[in-house]
Amino acid sequence: MKRTSAQKQMIKNTLKELDHPTAAELYEEIRKAYPQISLGTVYRNLNSMADAGEILRISFPDIPDRYDPNIHEHCHVACVKCGKVFDTNPLPQDLINQIAEKTQEITGVKIIDQILFLRGVCKECRGFGNDED
Amino acid sequence: MKRTSAQKQMIKNTLKELDHPTAAELYEEIRKAYPQISLGTVYRNLNSMADAGEILRISFPDIPDRYDPNIHEHCHVACVKCGKVFDTNPLPQDLINQIAEKTQEITGVKIIDQILFLRGVCKECRGFGNDED
DNA sequence: TATAATAATAGTAACGATTACTATTATTGA
DNA sequence: TCAATAATAGTAATCGTTACTATTATTATA
16 A cells, blocks of 8 residues: 655655756755655656656656646746746647647547647747847 | 768668658668668768758657658657657648747747647557557 | 554666767768 | 768767665554
């Protein structure tokens, strides 16, 4: 049967404090208060929470996975320069669903997951607007 | 200045023969005719072609990148079981563009790339329809 | 409350995709 | 023909993540 642990709680709490952290970022943050925590423990707990649907795993190519305690958010943007991930909250999910349905017809692949996957350059990395807009 | 090479040509040709191959799959196929080719050479050429916009790199999380000589295709589905990638050709790109534009407003991230990222289970892996539909 | 069964952990090794490095080979402009 | 230098082959290294294993800690129950 499932058991609690101090580590699990720390991971949950720290996840809420940081903004879309990677496993490594969580690890480093928790280590400040609890140096003996293991990176494997962070991954194991993140995985089980994600599998249980308690948190969201955000997987973009080329950058480490990031995690989100807000499971209602379903679309993110990643900055190609710093790798930071942003919410895109009021997003027309219906449009994405439409596309998925059509795709299923065309390809015969039974769709179980759709993620619109946006990449760009964030304000910070653009130097607050002095670049090309 | 840029130079030609037999390897580069083989990679280009084999890319057209296979269906959305990975670098490793290309490597294995080319090795049949030219055993001394190096995996690094395959990667290097795929990268330079992709950077030059001559081919498309398809990056899904958890599976190795796949490559497509059809640069007009912009949306793919991947099977979560076998990792195969499928085209979804007549796809409403405008919808995706709409979403991207709205996202740029909300987040301030200047969007440079949008990929709708569909995952599912392909016909083959579903056993030709004897599974749940 | 003590204890036995066994989740969960820490620490480290392994993995797989990709990139980096380096000595060698091959293309090409002169 | 040949010198300059892209491109290569082969191998080592990297990085995010998972696997492994001995140890620790939780919890149901005696």
